[in-house]
Amino acid sequence: MEVRYICPTAYDSSVYLVNGKVLIDAGMNSDLIIKQLEKYIKLTELKLIILTHCHYDHTAAAAAIAEKSGAEVGIHKADLEGVNDEYLSVSVLFGERAPAVKPTITYEEGDKIDIGDGEYLKVIHTPGHSKGSICLYEPVSKSLFSGDTVFPRGGFGRMDFEGSEPNKMLGSVEKLTKLDVKNLYSGHGAPTDRDGNKQITASYTMLKMIMGA
Template identity: 50%
Template sequence: MKITSITTSPYASNSYLINEKILIDPGMDTDQLIQKIKEHTQPENIELIILTHSHFDHCAAAKAVAEICNAPIAIHKDDAQALKSKEESVSILFSAPAPDIDPDILYENGDIIKISETESLEVIHTPGHTPGGISLYEPSSKSLFSGDTVFPNGGIGRTDFTGGSLDKLSVSIEKLTELDVITLYPGHGPVTSDDVNKQIRLSLQMSRAYR
């Protein structure tokens, strides 16, 4: 699996280009993102845009990027309605309108996204940061794209936004501790391969400490 990490601004989420055809979390800056994608592939080669959740810093550019790439947008069904809300998408914090996205694909827990002949992403519903937050696990490389559920060094997603729940986040992180993860690709912060299973267990401890 070929993974390119792209960050367009200090406030935007990390974007991940997988096998030069799957884009996770386009972030907020369409022009910068497209420019960086062109360093690796042509935008029209993008076949799917996946949103790990509905927050503005992860998806504000999704609609424009989708039009340029002619690619469908996918999100968990429980976050679809939040893309129309300034409060639930937290676009209000950026003094911006809601992303106003009509997703083409609605995921549920356990859905499988094929990304090559031998590789696939498993959709893991990880609510808590948002009701429809997801993490994506690729078992052959043991890679985890965690959105804003967990971050390196025991970090956890905020739960004080509309739709957040610390109890649900803790349950979600416990689910992630059952995976064998070699590399963590978080929604913010650096990619890490430093004893990731231990880092996720630390995130679980952190979530329980705040409950």
């Protein structure tokens, strides 16, 4: 699996180009992101944009990228409504309107997404940060795209947004501890290829302490 890491500004989510065909999250600044993508591919080679959840910093650029590339856009069914809502998308916190993107595909737990070269991403529903947050696991390279569910060094996503489900976050992170993860590609910050399992376990331990579980 080939992964290109793109992060145009400090406020955008991390954006990952996978196998030159699939984009995981889209960030906010479409002009900068498209410029970065065109260093690696012709934009029309992009076939799919997967949104790990409905928040503005991950989705705002998706409409422009999809329009220029012709790519489809997918999101978990529980966040389909939220992506175009000012409060559920938290676009109001950025002083912006909700994203204009209209997802064409919805995902559920256990779905397998073809990413070419005989590889796939398994959809893991991890509610907590949002109702429809997902992580994506590629078993051959032992890679996890974790969105804003967990971050390196014991971090995890906020649970105080409209649509967050803090009572489900611990179970979601516990689910991730059962995976064999080497490479962790989170929704913010640079990816890491060291001790993915340990970093997820650290997130789980920290979350248990904070929640008093």
